[in-house]
Structures are given as C-alpha cells and as structure tokens.
Amino acid sequence: MRTGTIDLRLPNLREDPFSQGPLASKDSELLVGRHSYFEEMHKNIQFKSSRRILLVGEYGSGKTSFVNCLGGKTNLHIHVDRIDTINPGLELLRDIYSQVVSATAPTDHKKLERELETSLHSKRNHLPVISVDADMANIPSLEACLLASVPFFERLSALIVVAVSPTQKSLLSEQIRERFEIRMMEELDVDSVRALVERRIGMYSSEPYQMTAEEAEKVLAASKNGHPGSIIKV
8 A cells, every 4th residue: 555545345337436526516415514504604595684694714725615515505605706996896896797697798997796686686586605715815906806796785685705815814904804703614523524525425336334433533533624625535
C-alpha cells in the first residue's frame, strides 16, 4: 500500500463515487454536516422569509454544493459566479436580471432595479434564492459590489446567499458585515465523514457497506482540514 493511503474495504462499485465537483441541485441527500443551516434556510424558502446570509468557508468546504442543493428547494435559483471589477454593483444586478428575464438588462440603474423587483415578485411560488459565489473576487471589487447592491437586496423578497472565504469576510467593512447574518462552514466530524462516504458508495454499489468510526477518524486525520473537498480527495 502506498504511503498516505487508507484501505476502506470498498465494495464493488459501478463507478467512482468520489467526484470532486460540486453537488447538483438534485443531490441534497449527499450534503452532510450542514443540516442545521440547510433546514434553517429551507424553512425560509417555504415560508417566504427574506434573509441575507454571508456563507463563510475555505475552498473545498462545500459552499457551492450547499447553495446548489438549496436552490433545488425553490422554483427560482439565480446563481452568479463572478464579480465584475469595473462596475461590480451594476453588473451583478444585470447578471441577475439576464437570468430572471432572459433578456438584455437595462443600463439605467433605477429602471434595472424596478424591472428586476417586479419580475422576481411575479415568479414567486416559493422564495427565490440568489446565490453569489464571490470567493475568487478581490476585496475592493467585492466591497464595492455589496455596497451598491445591499440597499436593493434589503428591499427584495428573496433569500440572498453570498459565499466568501474567511479572509474576505475579515477584510469586508463592518458596514457590510452588519447587513448580513454570518454562517460558517465548519470542518466535518467523524459522524459526518461516515455519512459522506457511506451515502456516496450507496449510490454506486448494490452491496452493503458501513464505515467504522476508526476508519472515519483515519480519513479525517489524513484530510488535514476536515472539509468535504479534502475528505473526498483522501
């Protein structure tokens, strides 16, 4: 056995269950270790309770998987994965508009906000989810984007989730941070590691498989940081 590998007694598998890509909206049963946050926000969607969340986690902590699965619980999920460096606030709203209306967005800021708000309200069977994957954005652009967008977000009937890194969160101004609720993507524990491995294997094997606590502890130790991305690599 190679140094650093762990024998998990894996059963026969139809294919590799340990994809490193983010989970899709239909894969919420594979989301582990985030149940309290997920149920909390799912209830907001069901009861149309608007909120603004700053989802904070390292690369590989599962932020994108989380918002993808959350988006599967509503009839309208708008996902933005870039922050413009020239006019970030306006371009963010234009990106959202193009996904909601499927048309070129107005260049006038006030008209853009008015039409976007009307369109979102008309599509509202459940609370819309707007997720912004911002952990690759530089701080000046992210700060400018949120300063320009938050006043509109505060009027909008939607669940807003902005995913950032811990470093970004620490460098954002207090003016921005106080407008959001903070949710941290913590490291997985032993039980969550077992659930992650067993559920993924169960999708691609007809044979029963149970991971022992000792095996899960070894995987957790080898992962270094305990985040889903690192667990999957192990």
